[in-house]
Amino acid sequence: MRERLYFNNCLTTPIANEVMAAMEPYLLENYYPENFNKTGTKIVEQLEIWKNMVAKTIGADDKEIHFTSGGTLANNIAIKGYLLANAGKGNHIICSVIDYPDILANAAFFESSGYEVTYLNADKEGFIDLKQLRESIRPETILFMTTLVNHTVGTIQPIKKIREILNSADHYIAIHSDACEAYGRIAVNIREMGIDMMSVSGHKIYGPQSSGFLYVDKKIKLAQLIHGIKRLDDLQTGGISVANIAGLVKAIELIFQDFHSYHSHLKQMSAYFLDKVNSEIPHVILNGPTGNSRAPHNLNLTFEYIEGEAIMMMLDYYNISVATGSACASQGLKPNYVLQALGKTLEQSHGSIKFTFSRYTTTEELDQLIIKLKEVVGKLRENSTLQPDK
Amino acid sequence: MKMEYSDKVMEHFMNPRNRGSIENPDACATEGSPACGDQVKVFLNINPETLIIEDVKFQSYGCASNIATGSIITEMAKGKTLEEAKKIDWKEAAQALDGLPPIKMHCSVLAVDTLRSAIKNYELEHNLAEKEEFSKKVILEELEKIIYPQVGKNLVELKMVKYVGFEDGVAIIDLYIPEFDAYRDNIAEEVKEHLERYPEIKDIKITM
Numbered sequence: 001m002r003e004r005l006y007f008n009n010c011l012t013t014p015i016a017n018e019v020m021a022a023m024e025p026y027l028l029e030n031y032y033p034e035n036f037n038k039t040g041t042k043i044v045e046q047l048e049i050w051k052n053m054v055a056k057t058i059g060a061d062d063k064e065i066h067f068t069s070g071g072t073l074a075n076n077i078a079i080k081g082y083l084l085a086n087a088g089k090g091n092h093i094i095c096s097v098i099d100y101p102d103i104l105a106n107a108a109f110f111e112s113s114g115y116e117v118t119y120l121n122a123d124k125e126g127f128i129d130l131k132q133l134r135e136s137i138r139p140e141t142i143l144f145m146t147t148l149v150n151h152t153v154g155t156i157q158p159i160k161k162i163r164e165i166l167n168s169a170d171h172y173i174a175i176h177s178d179a180c181e182a183y184g185r186i187a188v189n190i191r192e193m194g195i196d197m198m199s200v201s202g203h204k205i206y207g208p209q210s211s212g213f214l215y216v217d218k219k220i221k222l223a224q225l226i227h228g229i230k231r232l233d234d235l236q237t238g239g240i241s242v243a244n245i246a247g248l249v250k251a252i253e254l255i256f257q258d259f260h261s262y263h264s265h266l267k268q269m270s271a272y273f274l275d276k277v278n279s280e281i282p283h284v285i286l287n288g289p290t291g292n293s294r295a296p297h298n299l300n301l302t303f304e305y306i307e308g309e310a311i312m313m314m315l316d317y318y319n320i321s322v323a324t325g326s327a328c329a330s331q332g333l334k335p336n337y338v339l340q341a342l343g344k345t346l347e348q349s350h351g352s353i354k355f356t357f358s359r360y361t362t363t364e365e366l367d368q369l370i371i372k373l374k375e376v377v378g379k380l381r382e383n384s385t386l387q388p389d390k
Numbered sequence: 391m392k393m394e395y396s397d398k399v400m401e402h403f404m405n406p407r408n409r410g411s412i413e414n415p416d417a418c419a420t421e422g423s424p425a426c427g428d429q430v431k432v433f434l435n436i437n438p439e440t441l442i443i444e445d446v447k448f449q450s451y452g453c454a455s456n457i458a459t460g461s462i463i464t465e466m467a468k469g470k471t472l473e474e475a476k477k478i479d480w481k482e483a484a485q486a487l488d489g490l491p492p493i494k495m496h497c498s499v500l501a502v503d504t505l506r507s508a509i510k511n512y513e514l515e516h517n518l519a520e521k522e523e524f525s526k527k528v529i530l531e532e533l534e535k536i537i538y539p540q541v542g543k544n545l546v547e548l549k550m551v552k553y554v555g556f557e558d559g560v561a562i563i564d565l566y567i568p569e570f571d572a573y574r575d576n577i578a579e580e581v582k583e584h585l586e587r588y589p590e591i592k593d594i595k596i597t598m
Contacts, residue, residue: 307427307451307453309454310403310453313395313453329453331493333539333573346426350424350427385424
């Protein structure tokens with residue numbers, strides 16, 4: 001049993017032991033592939049094998065995979081690279097108000113540089129407004145960006161339907177998807193989904209921090225964003241840690257050697273925990289969708305009449321890690337923007353706790369969590385100024 | 391910037407003193423709002439002869455530091471006369487907890503403010519004080535309760551208030567906050583929240 005019960009796997013996952021073992025040789029013999037010597041040429045060959053392995057997990061070709069130093073970098077290389085390469089074709093971008101900050105920050109950047117951005121609304125379960133999407137398409141629209149699995153409430157966006165709608169335009173509109181929450185947790189096939197660019201982060205799938213990859217469809221041209229010496233990749237030039245790539249690929253291999261049972265484990269953990277909460281703790285609201293349109297590892301719950309930072313800190317005192325959407329726990333003292341966009345009240349945002357599970361989560365851990373959670377919620381409610389109407 | 395709670399904050403948060411309510415209290419007050427994320431309610435029993443606070447309890451909706459500051463101010467107020475208790479200020483309360491992260495200083499202000507409101511309610515009810523006429527002084531006092539999160543000091547102290555006026559029910563406030571300041575909107579919002587509860591104020595004009 002781990003000393004700390006960790007249910008914040010949406011933030012980062014623990015690194016797998018197998019991943020660390022896979023990285024070690026490359027840390028100790030850290031040569032670059034450009035070298036035309038034994039180690040250098042071996043790494044070049046190895047990189048091709050790795051790209052091929054990664055490509056297979058999303059139905060892509062190996063030439064479409066670019067290793068990067070993380071998800072945010074992949075997002076920036078894709079979004080900025082695509083918009084710069086297609087600057088003459090249009091200046092309109094579509095995304096949604098509930099997207100991951102990487103997407104929103106890039107949208108804001110281009111907005112301030114003269115682009116027009118349509119921010120689609122979301123419904124109360126976190127699905128973007130498809131009618132609004134259809135109506136937003138203009139001749140100048142060149143890019144649609146989406147967070148495939150919402151980072152706050154786990155909503156899986158109906159990407160195939162989105163692709164159909166975009167295809168109804170007279171010209172091509174590319175899709176960039178931030179799949180950092182999605183990849184490895186739900187099945188992703190880029191051809192079936194019609195995704196042109198997709199970013200993945202290694203440290204959310206038990207890989208090392210500062211690792212990730214970007215998928216770019218071979219028909220898509222990106223402008224070079226990072227100029228420098230070509231080492232491992234033409235899009236992210238300069239040095240990328242070979243050890244991190246080795247770790248990332250090992251992490252991917254571990255997930256996809258038995259994706260089905262991994263996926264169902266996450267699903268079982270969520271169902272088990274939600275069931276326990278519902279039977280043990282009253283006045284709890286599930287934020288986001290239910291069923292198959294929710295990612296299997298995410299439960300976002302509002303505990304009414306109390307505030308989330310207090311719940312989080314009290315659980316932290318007992319060595320249990322969770323996340324909250326309360327303004328009191330954010331650096332900017334703002335309530336969670338996704339929950340606000342879903343029409344939750346300020347109190348419902350403040351009282352929200354996000355539990356995200358991993359392959360290491362066990363029912364024993366969840367039993368311990370529920371005991372402490374029940375105690376914490378009871379204690380805070382007992383002394384709250386807010387009480388349920390009797 | 392210090393982010394972590396002190397051991398003393400955690401201790402008061404995990405084991406708050408004087409938690410709960412008093413049935414038929416001699417005085418009580420509620421400040422803050424759940425929509426803003428924190429609310430405190432203070433109950434007092436006061437000896438009418440000596441004006442000593444004989445019993446005090448609090449309830450809270452809010453974060454760990456909200457609960458800890460509620461706990462500490464009740465501990466500090468118990469056994470004090472009303473005059474003494476009125477003098478407890480938020481810096482003193484924060485110090486008694488071995489400090490608070492700057493971003494959490496407003497919790498201390500809220501807790502102290504609630505205690506003072508409860509005392510005021512008692513004084514008004516027992517004709518120990520007269521209702522203060524509304525003037526721009528009240529507005530200035532409210533601005534002193536608003537803490538700039540990054541440094542944990544109030545707007546007046548930080549010389550962020552350039553002008554305060556009150557004319558025909560309109561409160562006019564000119565603040566010095568640069569456009570790029572991350573807390574700009576939060577502060578404007580908080581100023582509004584603080585002033586909106588005064589029926590004398592019909593409109594609030596904030597310029598920055």
